[in-house]
Amino acid sequence: GGSGGDSAQAGDGGKKEYTIGVSNLGLSFPFPAAIGKGIKDEAARLGVKIVELDAQGKADKQSNDIQDLMAQQPDGVLMLPVDSGVAQGLADRLKAAGIPTVAVASQVGDPKTRPLKDVYPGLVALVTQDEYAAGGKAGEIAAQVLPGGGKIAVVEGAAGFAEVVNRWQEFPKAAEAKGATFEVVARQPGDWVQDKAQSACQNMLAANPDIQLFYAQSDDMSVGCAKAVKSAGSKAKVIGIGGSKLGIDAVKSGDVSGTVCFKPEDLGKLALDTLYKHLTGEKKQNAAFVTYDTPPITKDNVADCTPQW
Amino acid sequence: MRPRLLAALRPGNAGVVYALILIVGALTVLSARLGRPSYLSETNIVNILDQSSLVAILAVFTTVVLISGNFDLSVASVAAFSAATALSLVGSLGLPAAMAIALGAGLVCGVVNGVIVQLVGINAFIVTLGTMTAVRGLVLIVTDGRTVTAKDPEAQQSLIALQAGYWTVPHILAVVGGILLVIGAILALRKSRRGLVLAGAGVVLAALSPLVGWDLRLSKPTYYLIVIAAVTWAVLRYTVIGRRLYAVGSNAEAARLSGINVNRYKIGAFVLNGLGSAFVGVLFAAKLLAINPTGLQGTELTVLAAAILGGTSLFGGLGSVLKSVVGALILFTLDNGFNVLNLGANYQGVIVGTVVIVAAAIYTIAGRQRQVKRVRESQAKAGEPAPEREPQEALR
């Protein structure tokens, strides 16, 4: 049998030392890496031991990682799902092993059928930013940047990512609520990366010189897109989502008109706190939905967003 | 003939096995030093085997393609496609039909690869890069860019039954002993001295069993791997088909002029690989109960790395499925080792890369001690260093 069953030894002062396993979706991706950093910083503060595994963006590796974590019998697990559907089975396994689990940054369960706030049963909590709401915030910024609406193009993330759908869903509705109606004249993938987004925007502009606004589904892509807009001499506006360093800098410089402020380090801290409080009994939760505010950012309030990734 | 067993154990031949042993040894020592849970615990070994099994199965079939002198980059896409197909259909059609269709899809992919490569005559690298991209595109279309899950609980259960859980073989020593006894008896009947040795070993093992009493408890995919690898190995090693496959891969023209239908073997290898990938896809579907459109992306390189670490040649005609399995074990042992040692993500890449090269180097150099010089025109062609220092044949 595995060992480490008593990883929770009595520390000094009689305080139990917890070991928490973290299955991160990919530590080479800045956003989840920043969440990991938030978790570790907070763990250091609380004196919690962290075992952090890197799924490298692969759902199948995450499945192996969870197996390896379970063999180490941690007191609790923070899981940053690579994929919501796959995470469901993993959550079931963790539950069966009696390991309290908090899902971080991404939903568990098929997003097509399960509303975000309907947290998968068996989880202690889902701690995440609300990607749908963030898309809505982006829509509000769009309405502000291009009052009344107009022709827009969407720079999507890589095909196959849940965020591609999630960050669009609320966008038109929120914009409409602010009185802007958008006609999507182009919708092309930028694969989350700056140079591909730059090319995509260049090409979309060549085909549709009358595009008035680009909605890029991440800040890296909005920055790339802004370069394309500039070099084409177009007057189109660009907005992004994410609140990354690059994005905030671009908002400051005016290259990008707005973004939505995600705070991955805060998110990591929040997630660890949620699990920790559950473990210590300070705040036991069951399938709780925990989130934090992701405010829309424009040049006017750019100081409100300190980039964390 | 040569003393085969001894030959097979020489570092030059079994280098990949020694490399694995070295890695496991290092990890065991390290995890003990760092006060981590015992690396060689039963759970951990069972886990490593379970985690490697699907990629190892892919490596087995990819090895067949490599032996036949071709190359297949499309395996991961095909597996993902089959997984998506199975998950989409299992609710409405039930597992057998869904699985049949998923396997059929893999078969079609294999046929397409094989026919284009062999009959149109385009380089396998570019063809399978094309099908890798195109089939991944199909996955996106089938899934509409979203995760597919098996919602129906009954369907879920049938999938889970396929893959999850463990089978225990009681008295494994007795079982193995019995198998050895039977094989030994057959060989002895065919007048092989080795037969008696095997049979004797079988009896000893069976006799030890009540004393030791080991049970073998492994995950289902591990058993699938064992069966697939054993059967494929036996077919390659002991049948006319196997012999011809190696001949076709080593020198297609000589094989053709010896009356072998080269296209049949080469296309057959692709088809088998398509089918195998689809089977693995179904197992993945059953394991994860969901597939995301980018699922398994990049696995093709892991699979090729496993096969090549196992000493399979990229130029055909050389390779052993068992060593490819060991190659896969090396890669997953490393991943698992990092997890057990809780090694920071930042350093893993450097270590994996270095270990892969060093493992290959160890047995390339070990193989060279053998100093069997095999100057072949074909090898000179394959771009080797000066022939006096031919690297071990298996690594080209």
Add this chain to the structure above:
Amino acid sequence: MRPRLLAALRPGNAGVVYALILIVGALTVLSARLGRPSYLSETNIVNILDQSSLVAILAVFTTVVLISGNFDLSVASVAAFSAATALSLVGSLGLPAAMAIALGAGLVCGVVNGVIVQLVGINAFIVTLGTMTAVRGLVLIVTDGRTVTAKDPEAQQSLIALQAGYWTVPHILAVVGGILLVIGAILALRKSRRGLVLAGAGVVLAALSPLVGWDLRLSKPTYYLIVIAAVTWAVLRYTVIGRRLYAVGSNAEAARLSGINVNRYKIGAFVLNGLGSAFVGVLFAAKLLAINPTGLQGTELTVLAAAILGGTSLFGGLGSVLKSVVGALILFTLDNGFNVLNLGANYQGVIVGTVVIVAAAIYTIAGRQRQVKRVRESQAKAGEPAPEREPQEALR
């Protein structure tokens, strides 16, 4: 002497060019049908060239490695590493020093690849898969999992100056005419009839220039590509280095017996590729002013696809850097076409995959019309279909 020009224009030789023309033609017609602005607009052409240029530069150097009979999967990792290095250092050391260090890093990577492959004698696929992983690990360490940016505005400006913007060559016809005239004159001095033809063409072009008055406005990376491709092409085509490189890749043993230092050429190709990748990495850094740890991941396959689409052999001794550039253009033209036609992301994969295979098929089959018998030891070995229907040499 063969009518070289005509030979070069035959579909079997210039197939990749025809494939590109076909694709561009199809996109032009489609975009006109869909009422989009002209596909062949100057802006769009300049865009495509700009977008392909960095990958095309990588393809040029990778082609050199492939011609030498080796294989390099590490280019994208090396480029990312160089980009990360340049961005981390440019603020403190300034551009020249940062760039020198970044290039030095690439050079070291190339030396490591070359030495391990040639002197230890391990298969290039596994070695460069290892360095690809290890160097990516270094990127992760250097970036600590975060995006690296050049914060210092001055540093940013120096990087931007390297890459952004366009250079306009006025009276391009006159310039080209002038170049032709000079080349023609040199050739004529060396008593070639073609020299006179070239010089004549040059004069005509120069004379037309005032009438037409075209200016050539291209992005800086496009000029870098043109210079690098032209120089590499000329070296391979006209110098003894080129002949030896092809010889080394075609039959290392024959080259060795002719007194060529095989290792020097093969290692040299890796070193050049490392250096080239590092240069591209710096250009990427300059283009994006940021690199994240996964930056450029997967680009190695695009680069190989470009080279192989361009007809470079995976078995060495065959290949043309210009055709590899065209291969890259095909891939980026497709991406550009999707953007212009606004084709759904989910459908792009299927189309890219299919077009890649069809493009390869078109000129494989066109090449076969040549029907020249090519029974080679090396090819029989390399696992081709039945030799009497040898596919076009370029695609192996």
Add this chain to the structure above:
Amino acid sequence: MVTTPLLSLEGVGKSFPNGTVALRGARLTVMPGSVHGLVGANGAGKSTMIKVIAGAHAPTTGTVRWKGERVVWRDPGAARSAGVATIMQHVPLAPTLTVLENVFLGSRGPWRLPRRRRGEFADLLDRVGYRIDPDAEVADLAIGERQMVAILQALATGAELVVMDEPTASLAEGERQVVFDVVRRLSAQGTAFLYVSHFLDEVLSLTDRVTVLRDGTVVEEGETAGYDEDRLVQAILSEAYAASGVGREGRRAGRGASEEGERPRSTGRDLLAGERVPAAPVAAEAPVLLSVRGLNSPAGVRDVSFDVREGEVVGIAGLLGSGRSEILHAVYGADPRARGEVLVGGRHVRRTPRAAVAAGMALVPEDRNAQGLVGAFPIWKNISLPDLPALSSARALPSERAEGDRARRAIADLGIVCPGPDAMVTELSGGNAQKVVFGKWLYGGARVFMLDEPTAGVDVGAKADILELVRRFAQGGGAVLVVSSEFEEILAVATRVLVVREGRVVAERPAHETSEEELLMLANGFDAGGEPHAA
């Protein structure tokens, strides 16, 4: 006056990592401007000695002296710059480069193809009296043309010593003459040659001195004038040949004239006599075994039809590039573009090699490495390959015992010099490799044998054995088609000769009614009377 030898080897030994000792204390002395012959049975160590001279192998023991100075050539480049040009037995050329580039592969200077090279090449062709397209890609050339390219490459370096390892093994009569002329002319101008050949007549007529290697040691060395074929054969063969079983038995069973008595076949004269017995035509009523009708192929076969009766050996004579190999390939079904009918024993054979093998056809191809042998296999797996099901339980599980037995039998019957059936074919000397290719077809059900240059690179003893085998195939009721560039050899085994020119059969002659001269005329497009005839 005592001249220093140009090249001398003293006590040179070479052992390979697998334990094979190829040279044991061999010595050799080549004088400036002389033509020195090197002969020996297959596997005697000739090529190994040459590789030592070329700097391609480092000798294990002994010294090499060049113009009296002791030299250690670390790589072939060193030997080449010292003035030794070598034509290796297995023509290592760069297939993706042109003829011109291959010829000047080792040349220096900054440019890939300086204009003056074309001039030099044209001069070289003029001097040599040979024609070849400088811009043809070597991959497109037939094996004989490649051989000529290798020769041109060696000559182009202007070396003081040109080493030729079986330069004429795959050449036809015309090219062979070209090579002789070159050797004579250049040696007259002071170039020394080291000449390896299994054609003893060549050695006798071309060389000044001759060295005989046997089993890695020099057994004889002397003025060529002091030798005749008989003496050379004896020197070359001795035990090595006596050990080969079938040669003896074959001769006993095969030759009507000398069956009485267990005459020990020990003299070279006897052997060579065997080569020259003209075969009598078979009876007209013998059933037709192979029938070829209207065979055409874009590969260079034009409307070829012929029959071969049981017991008949039909020779196919023609010049290099006349389409002889193509005809065999088309008949065998190996050329998918070939159209026409092929019947074996009156039954149509589907046009694939698989069907051909099933119908009892066997092909010994021209290029043993590219077409005949699987390099990754040891001898025994190569030999069993075409007939594997027959050596398997249930036709599916190969019996390694049966395979091993067959391989041992072939090794004994053909006198293959090797450590055993487990030896890799890539480690065999050229002639022994050729025997393995032969061994593939000896014991299966083959009845129609198609042999493309079957004795290329084979030593005198083995050649006699192989020709004897050919006769035995026929006498056992088989039908044999033999392509050979040695018309002498064709005349020695064939009952009938088809002359091929530009893919057509332009003449047919009974073997006992024609001569080498006539065949050469016909092959060149002249009637026997010397008139050009329309092809």
